[in-house]
Amino acid sequence: MLTTDPQQTAPTEGLRARRRRRTRAELHAATVRLVRELGFAHVTVDMISTEAGVSPRTFFNYFPSKEAALFALPGSLPAALADRFAEGTGQDTDAVLRDLGDVLADHLQEAAQSPREMEDILRIAEGVPSVLATFLAQCEAVERDLAGTIARRTGTPADGESAELLAGIAMATVRSALKQWSRTSDLHDGAGPAACVRDSFTALRALLGRAAVK
Amino acid sequence: MLTTDPQQTAPTEGLRARRRRRTRAELHAATVRLVRELGFAHVTVDMISTEAGVSPRTFFNYFPSKEAALFALPGSLPAALADRFAEGTGQDTDAVLRDLGDVLADHLQEAAQSPREMEDILRIAEGVPSVLATFLAQCEAVERDLAGTIARRTGTPADGESAELLAGIAMATVRSALKQWSRTSDLHDGAGPAACVRDSFTALRALLGRAAVK
Structure with missing residues (x-):
């Protein structure tokens, strides 16, 4: 995707975008x-x-439901991470999955709520079907965006x-990682899921690379 | 999972189960x-x-929402297919994915609504977020069940x-197949998605087995 020169549009765009980001973050935090309470x-x-x-009207400009506000996941990788991945070297499946794991872990580390908050949210998702459904729909939006970025890398x-299969495999791996992380919460001592x-992703690549499933 | 001898319980169980299956099918068809109308x-x-x-009360004994009634996907593989897969030979990733593809395709062929109906439903899912979210949640339930069956096969x-990663990969592949199928509906001339x-699954195994992503 082509974008206009950031130098020209940054001041105005930046201000409005920053205000939107702040309101979004406030709505998420309030949720x-x-x-919790x-x-x-x-x-x-x-x-x-x-x-x-x-106003509730403003709320709905940001999120379609309270479920969505609880997660507030971004629907796509930040441009810098997407570029880093798309411009990476190696077109084979293993290299693509290795680099996908890297950028997705980096993304979670940067974007994530506090680990404690994320654990709370994942626990609610386990127990409330509409929250789980929203989480999965948000993952699917990331997956669709990711397929485009993978296509850029692999031509x-x-x-x-x-591209669709690799994106699906990558997001299945992220979901599995989050499940493992939330299952072993007493062990990771406040560390995030990255x-x-x-x-x-290491387990995935080993699974795909070796003879027997272990 | 151990089950009681089918010979002993079949007559009564069968009648009640059949009645439930019929009511479920009627609710789905009415939805x-x-x-459509x-x-x-x-x-x-x-x-x-x-x-x-x-009564609406009875409806909610079968489905949590109109979205769920629209899909009415079974949450697990039928026992006969699950057994066939679990008892199959070959513990390596490729053999497991090959046999998973077989039983999932057979399952879709047997269980599926008419191809026309399925296309309609997938098209609604594309346009209505709550329907897509329900579809994904139902896929996730199948995925969880599948992980147990895969674990049985691989020990x-x-x-x-x-087991979780393989189940996630398999369901990502089914979702990708359904997307491809619904995208090319003018080409498959009334044939189902099996x-x-x-x-x-053939594309997946080729992707995982060869050097460059194509």
Whole structure:
């Protein structure tokens, strides 16, 4: 995708984008706070909007539901990480999966809420079907975006099967890593899930590279 | 999982199970009929219940939402297919993925709605976020069940990373196949998605087995 020269548009664009990011973050934080305090079922969009000092109408400019506000996952890799991956060397499946694991772990490390908060949210997702469904839909949006970035790296079509399969494999690996991380929460002592994502990609590549499933 | 001898319990179990299966199928059919006629947004659980001749209370014994009734995917492989896969030979990743592709394609062929109906439903899922989210949640339930069956085949723990990763890869492949199938609906001339699932597993195994991503 072509973008205009950042030098020319940065001041105005930057201000508006920053304000939007701040409101989004405030709505997310208000949702997490209220859900912790009152339990997911008892929190409404009206309550979140009041807590964040905006109208419900504004809330819906940012999120389609309280479930979405609870996760507030970005739908795509940041441009810098996507470029780093797309411009990486090695077109073979193993190199692509290795570098995907790297950028996804880096992304989680930078973007993530505090590990404690993330654990709380994943636990709610286990117990509330609509939250799990929203989490999976957000993962699928990342997956679709990722397929385009993988296609850039490998020179294949964005809706081609190879890019789609690799994106699906990568996101299945991230989800598996998050499950492992949340299962062993007593062991990782406040550390975030990035290390688990790296481990899972290593396990994936070993699984695909060796003879017997272990 | 151990089950009781089917010879002993079949007569009673069979009758109740058959009645449940029939009511479930009627609710699903009523949902599809109404959604086609009126559009997804205009259909309510009350309307579906009336159409199927049951109370809304009964509806909720079968499905948590109209979204779930629209798909009505079974949450697990039928026992006969699961056994065939678990007892298959070959513990290496490639053999496991090959046999997974076979049983999942067979399952889709047997269980599936008419191809036309399935296309309609997938098209609704593309456009309605809550339907897509429900579809993904139902896929995740199948994935979790599949991990247990894969663990049976490979002799690894059911919540172990290998079984989970393979199940995630398999379901990502099924989802990719359904996308390809629904994208090329004008080409497959009324045929169901089973052939696409077989093709996608072949593409997956080639992708994992060869040097460059194509």
